[in-house]
Each structure stands twice: as C-alpha cells, then as structure tokens.
Amino acid sequence: xxxxxxxxxxxxxxxxxxxxxxxxxxxxxxxxxxxxxxxxxxxxxxxxxxxxxxxxxxxxxxxxxxxxxxxxxxxxxxxxxxxxxxxxxxxxxxxxxxxxxxxxxxxxxxxxxxxxxxxxxxxxxxxxxxxxxxxxxxxxxxxxxxxxxxxxxxxxxxxxxxxxxxxxxxxxxxxxxxxxxxxxxxxxxxxxxxxxxxxxxxxxxxxxxxxxxxxxxxxxxxxxxxxxxxxxxxxxxxxxxxxxxxxxxxxxxxxxxxxxxxxxxxxxxxxxxxxxxxxxxxxxxxxxxxxxxxxxxxxxxxxxxxxxxxxxxxxxxxxxxxxxxxxxxxxxxxxxxxxxxxxxxxxxxxxxxxxxxxxxxxxxxxxxxxxxxxxxxxxxxxxxxxxxxxxxxxxxxxxxxxxxxxxxxxxxxxxxxxxxxxxxxxxxxxxxxxxxxxxxxxxxxxxxxxxxxxx
Numbered sequence: 001x002x003x004x005x006x007x008x009x010x011x012x013x014x015x016x017x018x019x020x021x022x023x024x025x026x027x028x029x030x031x032x033x034x035x036x037x038x039x040x041x042x043x044x045x046x047x048x049x050x051x052x053x054x055x056x057x058x059x060x061x062x063x064x065x066x067x068x069x070x071x072x073x074x075x076x077x078x079x080x081x082x083x084x085x086x087x088x089x090x091x092x093x094x095x096x097x098x099x100x101x102x103x104x105x106x107x108x109x110x111x112x113x114x115x116x117x118x119x120x121x122x123x124x125x126x127x128x129x130x131x132x133x134x135x136x137x138x139x140x141x142x143x144x145x146x147x148x149x150x151x152x153x154x155x156x157x158x159x160x161x162x163x164x165x166x167x168x169x170x171x172x173x174x175x176x177x178x179x180x181x182x183x184x185x186x187x188x189x190x191x192x193x194x195x196x197x198x199x200x201x202x203x204x205x206x207x208x209x210x211x212x213x214x215x216x217x218x219x220x221x222x223x224x225x226x227x228x229x230x231x232x233x234x235x236x237x238x239x240x241x242x243x244x245x246x247x248x249x250x251x252x253x254x255x256x257x258x259x260x261x262x263x264x265x266x267x268x269x270x271x272x273x274x275x276x277x278x279x280x281x282x283x284x285x286x287x288x289x290x291x292x293x294x295x296x297x298x299x300x301x302x303x304x305x306x307x308x309x310x311x312x313x314x315x316x317x318x319x320x321x322x323x324x325x326x327x328x329x330x331x332x333x334x335x336x337x338x339x340x341x342x343x344x345x346x347x348x349x350x351x352x353x354x355x356x357x358x359x360x361x362x363x364x365x366x367x368x369x370x371x372x373x374x375x376x377x378x379x380x381x382x383x384x385x386x387x388x389x390x391x392x393x394x395x396x397x398x399x400x401x402x403x404x405x406x407x408x409x410x411x412x413x414x415x416x417x418x419x420x421x422x423x424x425x426x427x428x429x430x431x432x433x434x435x436x437x438x439x440x441x442x443x444x445x446x447x448x449x450x451x452x453x454x455x
Contacts, residue, residue: 159315
C-alpha cells in the first residue's frame with residue numbers, strides 16, 4: 001500500500017504520538033501541520049520533514065487550502081474538536097479524532113453527521129478497543145469460555161500523581177474550560193465496556209464528586225506553591241519531586257514533563273514550577289472535576305456493570321472481573337485468569353502472547369512490547385494498533401479494519417453524558433430512543449434529564 005498522507009492538526013503530546021506511530025509503521029507520511037504553539041509547530045515540522053509552505057499557525061489556514069492530504073489527525077484541545085472535524089470532513093479528509101469526540105452532544109452529532117454526509121472514515125481514538133489485551137478478552141467471550149456474560153466489575157486506577165498532573169493542575173481540571181472527568185478521562189472505559197457487552201445500556205446511575213483536592217483538605221502551613229512549601233518533602237503530590245524526577249528519562253520527558261515545560265533541564269523545570277500552573281499546591285488550584293466516580297449500567301439482556309474511577313490508586317492498568325454463567329475472568333490489563341465452572345479448570349492467559357499466536361503475521365495489533373497503561377506507554381499497544389488500523393482502512397477503502405465508526409462513538413459518548421446527568425441530578429437515567437432532545441451540557445442547565453441514546 002502507498003503511504004497515506006496526513007495533515008496534523010494539533011501537534012501536542014497526543015497528536016505527535018499518533019503521527020509518530022503512522023510514520024514508524026511505514027503506512028503514513030505527515031505532509032502538513034497546523035499548530036498555534038511556535039515551539040511545537042517548529043518541532044513537528046522538523047521531525048516530520050514538513051516544508052515551510054505547509055506549516056500553519058491555525059487549522060483554518062490549512063482548511064483554506066485545497067485538500068492536500070488523504071487524512072487528518074485532529075488532536076486539538078477537547079473543546080476545539082467540532083469546527084475542524086466538520087470542516088475537514090466537508091473537504092473530504094478522512095479523520096482520526098482524539099477522544100472525546102466533542103464536549104457536548106450537539107457538537108458530537110454535528111461531527112457524526114458531517115462524516116456521514118461526506119462518506120468519509122472517522123475514527124475516534126478509543127484506543128482500548130485495539131490492545132492485544134482487549135482482542136484476547138473478546139475472543140474468550142465470543143468463544144463462550146465463560147458462558148453468557150452476566151455482570152462486570154471494572155476499575156480505572158487513574159493514579160494519585162496523574163490526577164494531580166492532569167485533573168487538578170492541568171488542562172482538564174475544570175468542567176467549564178474542558179469537560180466532566182467522566183468524558184475527558186473515562187469515555188475510554190464506558191466505550192470499552194459497551195464493546196465487551198455488544199449492546200448499549202438501558203438504564204444508568206452514577207455517584208461521585210471532588211472529595212480531596214480542595215481548600216478544606218489543605219494541611220496547616222502549606223504554601224500556595226510547592227517550591228515555597230515547608231511540607232513539600234512529605235507531600236504525595238509534590239510537583240518538585242514529580243517533575244524533577246522525569247529528567248533523564250526520555251519517555252517521562254515526553255510525558256508528563258513536556259506538558260509542563262519544553263526546557264528539560266533542572267533550571268527549566270524549576271522556572272516552570274515557579275510561574276506556571278503545574279507548580280501550584282493541589283489544595284490551592286481552581287479545579288472542580290471529580291476525583292472519584294462510580295457508574296452503574298443495566299442492559300436489555302439483564303446484564304449489569306459497575307465502573308469505578310478513582311484518583312487514589314497507583315497508575316496501573318485497568319482491572320476487570322467478568323462474571324459469566326459458566327465461568328469467570330479476572331484481568332489486569334496484561335494477563336487473564338480464566339476459571340471454568342463446568343470443569344473446575346483454571347488457566348492464565350498472557351494477552352500479548354495470545355494475540356501473537358492468533359495473528360502470527362502481525363497486523364494492526366500493536367507491537368506487543370508496549371504494555372504500560374499510560375500515554376507514554378502507548379496505552380498498552382492501543383495507540384499503535386488504532387493508528388495502523390486507521391491507515392489501513394484509508395489506504396484500502398475498507399472500513400472493516402476499524403472497530404467503531406462515528407455513529408457508534410456517538411452512541412457510547414451519549415452513555416457518558418447520560419451517566420454524568422444521573423450523577424448531577426441524583427436520578428436513574430433511562431436513555432430515550434431518539435435524538436430529538438439534545439443536551440447542551442451535563443450540568444442540569446437546559447436539555448432533558450433523559451439523555452438521548454439510540455438503542
């Protein structure tokens with residue numbers, strides 16, 4: 001296959017990651033970039049060999065040109081997804097769109113409709129669907145190894161320092177400038193669970209809130225910034241310890257440190273912590289997103305699911321227990337413990353090895369070596385596998401390489417909005433069967449208590 005040409009819209013951490021996977025796979029070639037930050041713009045142009053005439057300071061400049069690539073990677077900030085996604089779809093670009101699809105249901109519908117009317121491929125980056133772990137788990141479920149799936153318990157361990165980095169000090173700390181945490185962080189998990197069940201839930205409820213990263217929990221004597229704080233050496237959320245500890249590790253310098261500063265020296269880090277948002281005390285920030293939340297889902301089949309997101313964990317792979325009529329699976333993101341009630345047999349399956357055995361020729365399954373849970377690890381091989389699947393679909397015109405399309409991503413996002421509305425209103429939300437009432441937000445202002453969800 002000829003390499004798919006790509007226009008990169010947003011060359012931050014996620015955009016560059018997908019672009020790098022595209023180039024390293026040999027399936028893609030980056031021919032243009034649009035990025036407002038001058039450092040990131042120059043870095044992307046240099047890394048991917050993009051000529052000066054195809055380097056733009058804003059996506060609108062790129063969109064004003066005749067179509068100059070097969071596809072675009074859209075990795076702008078969450079609230080800036082809808083306008084470029086609709087415009088590039090109208091220009092005929094295929095689109096790899098970073099999650100979440102959009103921050104409101106109305107915007108997500110606009111994106112889905114643009115993809116449909118222009119007959120383009122649009123893949124939302126629900127990378128968990130593409131990991132070797134997920135592929136192995138789906139094969140087990142589809143084979144009937146545990147009978148009919150009846151109940152699932154799923155934990156997303158965000159990690160104490162990751163919560164502080166991204167959701168207390170970072171870009172996703174506030175609903176009004178970003179979105180609820182269930183959307184920005186856990187839409188991965190809701191989408192993944194629906195992927196496992198193969199159906200959308202009929203009822204959802206949710207509980208949770210911001211319990212710790214608040215002024216009320218600020219220790220006596222704490223300063224507004226870690227560099228000035230006498231309590232910093234013993235604080236689990238020390239910015240000084242976290243970010244200086246990244247120096248010398250290329251992976252950690254790429255993430256999380258590059259979100260803090262591009263000057264990867266001790267002086268550069270200390271300067272950023274002195275003046276920037278990442279040096280603030282976690283008890284003296286303007287954050288308002290939750291630090292823990294549970295979502296309960298009930299399906300038409302009678303199956304149930306409980307999802308828990310918590311900041312108060314190590315940053316690890318998701319943990320999932322799947323309870324079936326004939327067996328049980330306990331998974332940790334890499335291995336699966338499978339118990340068969342009929343025979344009493346118990347076995348352990350290594351997902352990476354099992355995927356290699358099932359597909360010895362390779363293909364879009366990730367390298368098999370990237371098994372860590374975080375962005376710098378490639379989400380357990382999911383980033384790489386999704387990128388390859390998207391490029392293969394574009395090159396061949398065969399959408400079957402993709403595990404979801406715009407319509408399915410819209411449907412799973414609607415479950416997220418329904419769950420968040422359930423949390424805010426204290427109700428059980430029964431999603432309705434049409435999209436006539438769209439929720440502009442999930443804070444209870446306008447729209448309908450019943451989120452719209454096609455079943």
